[in-house]
Amino acid sequence: xxxxxxxxxxxxxxxxxxxxxxxxxxxxxxxxxxxxxxxxxxxxxxxxxxxxxxxxxxxxxxxxxxxxxxxxxxxxxxxxxxxxxxxxxxxxxxxxxxxxxxxxxxxxxxxxxxxxxxxxxxxxxxxxxxxxxxxxxxxxxxxxxxxxxxxxxxxxxxxxxxxxxxxxxxxxxxxxxxxxxxxxxxxxxxxxxxxxxxxxxxxxxxxxxxxxxxxxxxxxxxxxxxxxxxxxxxxxxxxxxxxxxxxxxxxxxxxxxxxxxxxxxxxxxxxxxxxxxxxxxxxxxxxxxxxxxxxxxxxxxxxxxxxxxxxxxxxxxxxxxxxxxxxxxxxxxxxxxxxxxxxxxxxxxxxxxxxxxxxxxxxxxxxxxxxxxxxxxxxxxxxxxxxxxxxxxxxxxxxxxxxxxxxxxxxxxxxxxxxxxxxxxxxxxxxxxxxxxxxxxxxxxxxxxxxxxxxxx
Amino acid sequence: xxxxxxxxxxxxxxxxxxxxxxxxxxxxxxxxxxxxxxxxxxxxxxxxxxxxxxxxxxxxxxxxxxxxxxxxxxxxxxxxxxxxxxxxxxxxxxxxxxxxxxxxxxxxxxxxxxxxxxxxxxxxxxxxxxxxxxxxxxxxxxxxxxxxxxxxxxxxxxxxxxxxxxxxxxxxxxxxxxxxxxxxxxxxxxxxxxxxxxxxxxxxxxxxxxxxxxxxxxxxxxxxxxxxxxxxxxxxxxxxxxxxxxxxxxxxxxxxxxxxxxxxxxxxxxxxxxxxxxxxxxxxxxxxxxxxxxxxxxxxxxxxx
Numbered sequence: 001x002x003x004x005x006x007x008x009x010x011x012x013x014x015x016x017x018x019x020x021x022x023x024x025x026x027x028x029x030x031x032x033x034x035x036x037x038x039x040x041x042x043x044x045x046x047x048x049x050x051x052x053x054x055x056x057x058x059x060x061x062x063x064x065x066x067x068x069x070x071x072x073x074x075x076x077x078x079x080x081x082x083x084x085x086x087x088x089x090x091x092x093x094x095x096x097x098x099x100x101x102x103x104x105x106x107x108x109x110x111x112x113x114x115x116x117x118x119x120x121x122x123x124x125x126x127x128x129x130x131x132x133x134x135x136x137x138x139x140x141x142x143x144x145x146x147x148x149x150x151x152x153x154x155x156x157x158x159x160x161x162x163x164x165x166x167x168x169x170x171x172x173x174x175x176x177x178x179x180x181x182x183x184x185x186x187x188x189x190x191x192x193x194x195x196x197x198x199x200x201x202x203x204x205x206x207x208x209x210x211x212x213x214x215x216x217x218x219x220x221x222x223x224x225x226x227x228x229x230x231x232x233x234x235x236x237x238x239x240x241x242x243x244x245x246x247x248x249x250x251x252x253x254x255x256x257x258x259x260x261x262x263x264x265x266x267x268x269x270x271x272x273x274x275x276x277x278x279x280x281x282x283x284x285x286x287x288x289x290x291x292x293x294x295x296x297x298x299x300x301x302x303x304x305x306x307x308x309x310x311x312x313x314x315x316x317x318x319x320x321x322x323x324x325x326x327x328x329x330x331x332x333x334x335x336x337x338x339x340x341x342x343x344x345x346x347x348x349x350x351x352x353x354x355x356x357x358x359x360x361x362x363x364x365x366x367x368x369x370x371x372x373x374x375x376x377x378x379x380x381x382x383x384x385x386x387x388x389x390x391x392x393x394x395x396x397x398x399x400x401x402x403x404x405x406x407x408x409x410x411x412x413x414x415x416x417x418x419x420x421x422x423x424x425x426x427x428x429x430x431x432x433x434x435x436x437x438x439x440x441x442x443x444x445x446x447x448x449x450x451x452x453x454x455x456x457x
Numbered sequence: 458x459x460x461x462x463x464x465x466x467x468x469x470x471x472x473x474x475x476x477x478x479x480x481x482x483x484x485x486x487x488x489x490x491x492x493x494x495x496x497x498x499x500x501x502x503x504x505x506x507x508x509x510x511x512x513x514x515x516x517x518x519x520x521x522x523x524x525x526x527x528x529x530x531x532x533x534x535x536x537x538x539x540x541x542x543x544x545x546x547x548x549x550x551x552x553x554x555x556x557x558x559x560x561x562x563x564x565x566x567x568x569x570x571x572x573x574x575x576x577x578x579x580x581x582x583x584x585x586x587x588x589x590x591x592x593x594x595x596x597x598x599x600x601x602x603x604x605x606x607x608x609x610x611x612x613x614x615x616x617x618x619x620x621x622x623x624x625x626x627x628x629x630x631x632x633x634x635x636x637x638x639x640x641x642x643x644x645x646x647x648x649x650x651x652x653x654x655x656x657x658x659x660x661x662x663x664x665x666x667x668x669x670x671x672x673x674x675x676x677x678x679x680x681x682x683x684x685x686x687x688x689x690x691x692x693x694x695x696x697x698x699x700x701x702x703x704x705x706x707x708x709x710x711x712x713x714x715x716x717x718x719x720x721x722x723x724x725x726x727x728x729x730x731x732x733x734x735x736x737x738x739x740x741x742x743x744x745x746x747x748x749x750x751x752x753x754x755x756x757x758x759x760x761x762x
Binding site: 003006007010014215216218219220221222223224225226227228229230231438440451 | 471504507508509510526529530532534536538539540541542543544545553554556557558559598601
């Protein structure tokens with residue numbers, strides 16, 4: 001056990017100290033931050049004013065949607081169907097329909113538009129509604145509190161009870177007037193990005209395992225090492241060590257990206273934020289003399305301009321779950337493929353010979369990526385289900401599905417199968433590895449590999 | 458006591474038999490030569506001792522205990538095809554490989570310091586391995602092999618790639634390791650170094666052991682009643698004075714002192730040869746020519762074909 005730890009340590013530190021690792025670690029977050037920031041920045045530059053018609057059946061939001069530099073709201077008091085028909089005629093950008101709620105407070109709205117609605121528009125509406133509804137709930141709660149005078153309500157419960165969840169469905173109207181549901185959820189982009197990242201990570205770190213094995217084999221140090229440790233220990237040590245390199249890189253990326261975006265946001269939203277904070281602080285002081293609540297409310301109020309809106313939309317995703325499942329599926333997928341990469345490395349004498357064995361590894365990974373389009377349009381369909389269950393494609397496909405919401409059954413089945421798949425490929429790879437690392441100057445083919453699999457020792 | 462015993466070790470690969478019922482015993486504190494032509498099965502056998510591969514049949518004992526994985530900590534192995542991590546620094550790599558053998562970091566540092574000073578290579582510590590010459594790398598690797606003071610050392614062609622000066626340093630080092638209690642298995646094609654270093658040998662050919670024993674005994678067995686005589690006071694060829702049963706192999710009359718090699722059949726003794734020659738010559742020296750390991754090696758392998 002001690003020896004495998006030594007191996008892990010060596011594999012980890014020799015890679016983390018490399019210049020290429022440090023460069024990648026710094027460049028990655030810059031790129032990712034740019035991916036977030038540039039579209040927002042461009043969206044901000046857009047000057048064209050959009051008018052949105054509002055049908056408010058609840059009457060709660062009358063006059064609450066304030067016009068901004070590029071958004072104008074017009075309240076309509078006709079029937080929904082007529083308003084929909086008029087949409088094109090009036091050259092309006094979209095139609096917001098807030099129906100009467102089933103329960104106490106409104107939580108749903110529908111946005112009709114001809115074009116795919118802009119994400120800024122959507123999150124602006126969402127924010128305004130959220131603030132209104134939260135105020136509404138807050139007021140009710142206070143009434144309740146005064147009446148019951150219940151000391152046991154902690155501020156946390158309190159906050160939770162007023163936190164509003166607004167759900168806006170977007171419906172695209174095509175020229176024939178028929179409705180087609182569409183989605184601009186940030187979560188879709190995020191799921192896709194996470195799947196892509198896992199795909200890249202598996203290839204990146206998998207081929208590092210392969211190159212490491214080839215290096216040991218061609219430099220002939222392998223025989224010295226496996227006279228001290230078992231080949232399996234060396235293989236696992238290498239795979240685990242490189243997994244930690246991947247995790248380190250991922251964690252650094254998250255932290256740095258977050259830092260860059262936060263700095264950027266603070267810089268761009270400075271004025272508005274200060275203004276809002278003061279306003280909110282004043283209001284809150286009147287209401288509840290509690291500091292936690294101030295802080296909480298303040299952050300949710302920071303987002304009154306274009307930049308903040310997307311960030312707010314991003315923040316609305318459960319990052320704990322996303323990062324947690326990303327780490328699990330990255331590790332699972334990497335471990336599953338890592339062992340196979342190690343087996344390939346052991347079977348060849350140099351990197352040029354790896355091509356013929358890479359095929360069976362590359363195909364499922366690319367396939368997973370190819371079907372991602374189908375999965376995004378139908379995240380609960382049979383394609384999505386099967387591809388997110390089969391261990392060879394599940395790390396990528398499940399990551400795409402997760403932001404859309406996945407049943408616990410699917411998720412746990414996928415996790416269990418991935419773990420089993422990883423154990424199976426490792427067992428399989430270890431057998432090839434053990435024979436391959438001592439085999440020189442032999443052109444190896446699949447028949448030969450099959451023979452190695454059946455060797456006893 | 459025998460440090461290592463192997464009984465009926467057999468190893469079968471898909472298309473050929475690498476070892477066929479090979480049994481050897483390596484006495485403690487000896488230098489044991491493992492000889493054989495290329496592809497005879499030496500490396501397969503060494504890998505089995507190192508537990509890199511397992512035999513299909515047969516058993517191995519280390520100090521009368523069945524050979525187990527933990528014994529590999531008491532074995533130092535210098536493979537014929539050896540290499541190092543090229544991009545890694547000498548010091549780091551030394552520490553890593555030494556710790557893999559089971560030494561603690563402090564022990565490893567202390568011992569490495571001793572050996573680096575002894576071989577005067579302290580300045581290498583922070584160099585990358587790829588900056589060292591091939592001979593330097595070999596030296597470094599030799600240190601790594603013996604650093605954990607193993608009971609059993611296995612050297613596969615240890616002298617390849619060394620200049621004669623370093624070969625001598627290494628030979629002295631190997632002898633002093635033996636004198637300090639280590640047992641050494643030594644695999645080589647270099648028969649001169651076998652005669653110089655080995656106490657015991659085993660000859661493997663075509664997966665089978667065809668000869669083993671003490672070097673002295675083997676030589677005795679294979680001696681051929683051949684003697685070298687130097688003498689004066691004689692003109693012409695000795696052939697004319699020798700009776701049947703004695704055979705003149707060569708004679709060199711160029712110097713004042715004449716040199717001749719004579720072989721006789723088993724029915725005669727060395728004294729009979731002297732008796733034959735005394736009336737004709739003045740003998741300066743009389744020596745038995747022992748067969749060289751090289752001759753024995755070639756003879757045995759040919760015989761086995």
